Amino acid sequence: MNQDVVILIAEDDEGHFSLIRKNLVRSGIFNEVIRFTDGQEVLDFLFDKARAAEPQAYILILDTQMPKVDGVTVLERIKAHEALKRIPVVMLAADDDPHEVEHCHELGCSIYIVKPAEHDDFVDAIRKVGQFFSVVSVPRIGE
Amino acid sequence: MREDTVILIAEDDAGHFALVKKNLWRTCVTSSFMHFRNGQEVLDFLLGKGDGPKITPNTPYVLLLDIRMPKVDGIEVLHQIKADPELRRIPVIMLTTTTEPTEVQRAYDAGCSFYIVKPSDYSEFMACVEHIGALLSLEGVKVPLVYPSGRTGAEQAE
Numbered sequence: 001m002n003q004d005v006v007i008l009i010a011e012d013d014e015g016h017f018s019l020i021r022k023n024l025v026r027s028g029i030f031n032e033v034i035r036f037t038d039g040q041e042v043l044d045f046l047f048d049k050a051r052a053a054e055p056q057a058y059i060l061i062l063d064t065q066m067p068k069v070d071g072v073t074v075l076e077r078i079k080a081h082e083a084l085k086r087i088p089v090v091m092l093a094a095d096d097d098p099h100e101v102e103h104c105h106e107l108g109c110s111i112y113i114v115k116p117a118e119h120d121d122f123v124d125a126i127r128k129v130g131q132f133f134s135v136v137s138v139p140r141i142g143e
Numbered sequence: 144m145r146e147d148t149v150i151l152i153a154e155d156d157a158g159h160f161a162l163v164k165k166n167l168w169r170t171c172v173t174s175s176f177m178h179f180r181n182g183q184e185v186l187d188f189l190l191g192k193g194d195g196p197k198i199t200p201n202t203p204y205v206l207l208l209d210i211r212m213p214k215v216d217g218i219e220v221l222h223q224i225k226a227d228p229e230l231r232r233i234p235v236i237m238l239t240t241t242t243e244p245t246e247v248q249r250a251y252d253a254g255c256s257f258y259i260v261k262p263s264d265y266s267e268f269m270a271c272v273e274h275i276g277a278l279l280s281l282e283g284v285k286v287p288l289v290y291p292s293g294r295t296g297a298e299q300a301e
Binding site: 087088096105106108109110111112113114116121125128129132134136143 | 242248259287
């Protein structure tokens with residue numbers, strides 16, 4: 001992943017957010033991170049950026065359960081948008097719901113990950129996400 | 144990822160396939176792999192056409208898809224998968240030598256999960272595939288089933 005890719009993290013839980021951010025850094029990902037604490041915030045940000053003149057690459061880590069607008073609805077709105085739909089979206093869910101897994105993949109999420117209940121497993125999962133990010137090419141929107 | 148997840152690898156270069164399989168196997172030991180040598184073979188499998196192997200209902204699949212392949216290229220395969228109401232939920236990871244930004248955009252616009260450029264350096268390529276395998280093998284990664292009702296595309300078309 002190029003250094004100019006901005007990582008958007010939509011996560012209302014403070015502890016989960018800091019764990020994600022810290023362990024992305026520990027896996028060698030030093031990209032800019034922007035945090036959102038509800039679904040409306042991330043939609044407002046992206047719909048504004050969709051009109052921006054400067055092309056920019058984003059990857060989104062999206063909690064499924066958030067206040068105001070939940071993550072699945074955020075995913076649906078992004079994937080229905082002509083310019084925003086190319087943004088890779090990593091879903092982070094609290095529990096394993098096969099119908100939601102199916103629904104999110106139908107909507108076009110890139111990967112669906114259930115947050116491990118054990119702290120050490122959560123750390124391990126995020127480090128593997130970070131190492132994976134290091135080899136991924138991310139498209140710019142607005143080009 | 145569930146142990147019964149099948150990793151489909153569409154790759155015409157035999158050397159690249161061997162490298163991908165070996166290094167995925169290090170991290171995804173429990174999964175099975177299927178190899179396709181061109182875009183038509185993987186479409187025939189998924190759509191239940193031809194004389195070759197056919198997709199198994201109620202199974203989670205992940206597809207690693209090269210772009211430059213004979214007969215049908217990877218972007219066309221991706222378009223056909225994502226246009227199908229059942230097959231579209233299969234996560235597709237592009238694994239290709241093509242670095243052009245327009246190709247990256249085309250692939251994401253067509254609905255790929257991720258686009259990964261094969262490193263030209265052998266050991267970097269191995270490490271890259273291990274990172275893919277390490278992510279996919281996480282227990283928390285959930286891959287949807289195709290045809291959970293048990294019917295395949297060929298049967299539905301009859």
